[in-house]
Amino acid sequence: MKDFVLRRVVALLLPFIQMFGIYVIMHGHTSPGGAFAGGMVVGLGVIGFSTVFGIEQGKTKMPEHVTTITESYGTLWYILMGLVGIFKGLPFLANKLAVDVGVPGELTSGGLIGLIGVGVGIRVASTMVTLFFTMMEEEA
């Protein structure tokens, strides 16, 4: 799209959209929202940028070798966090028994929940972006 206003607005808004999405992912356990919603915001920011500036320009924001890594290791990170319980001699994905959950309401509280949430958020964002790029390439 060649509209000047649209291009300027999207270029100015992209960092704020990404920052808001990362905020929602990081604070999924202390405020409304969560990893799925935050990952969706991050992914849709990149998708909105690519619809206005084109796929080639959008791919420089999230190149294929980056999405390959995030696709592969998002779920593995989740399982790795689950193994913390096993290493402590507790059930898989044990949270309160395995680590200190801290003071409710702080960013570092919740034990493994915050860390798992980051993995899920990365996973959802990269899934959205990969699906979009693959399907748009097919159409082109």
Add this chain to the structure above:
Amino acid sequence: MGKYLRLAFILILALLTGYGVLVTVAELPPYGADTNLTYNQVSERYINGALEDTGVPNMVTAIVLDYRAYDTMFETIVLFTAVIAVLITLKGAQEEGDRK
């Protein structure tokens, strides 16, 4: 003759299955009654104990990532499978088109 036999067999099978379904439906608890098995202590336990059990004020996150962590793990695996299926279908077709 064999055709009629087959039809009769299918009819008997369908009637038996229908009978089984109807018997199951008749055994179901009444809809919305407060003595149903689904209204047990689980939801009460989650509402009252989520903060203490997980240290997380957001109860939805507490359930999704702690009480039901297995469910969320396999949900991310479902996302992974979906992406792999799309990539195999679309990228594979592209490469095949390139070769021709």
